[in-house]
Amino acid sequence: MQARPVNAAKHEGFDYQTFFRTKARIDASVSTAEYELKERLGMDSHPSFYLDVNLTFQQFEEFMTAFDIHEGNGMYLTPEKLLAV
Numbered sequence: 001m002q003a004r005p006v007n008a009a010k011h012e013g014f015d016y017q018t019f020f021r022t023k024a025r026i027d028a029s030v031s032t033a034e035y036e037l038k039e040r041l042g043m044d045s046h047p048s049f050y051l052d053v054n055l056t057f058q059q060f061e062e063f064m065t066a067f068d069i070h071e072g073n074g075m076y077l078t079p080e081k082l083l084a085v
Contacts, residue, residue, distance in 0.1 A: 016066035
């Protein structure tokens with residue numbers, strides 16, 4: 001049986017901070033720069049967890065709102081740099 005996607009916007013009081021923090025914790029890893037260069041970049045076609053989490057989260061207005069991200073913050077991404085508007 002395939003899981004059905006959930007639309008968070010339809011759930012009143014959905015906790016976006018908890019959602020984004022949980023996703024980041026799941027993807028978090030501790031590794032050395034040498035490991036990333038030799039092992040992950042050489043064998044794994046996926047981006048590093050750091051990039052996968054940060055670049056993905058930056059695309060969501062809900063993330064920006066939940067963590068009060070504004071211009072000047074390191075996680076801020078200008079609207080013209082978003083993948084989809």
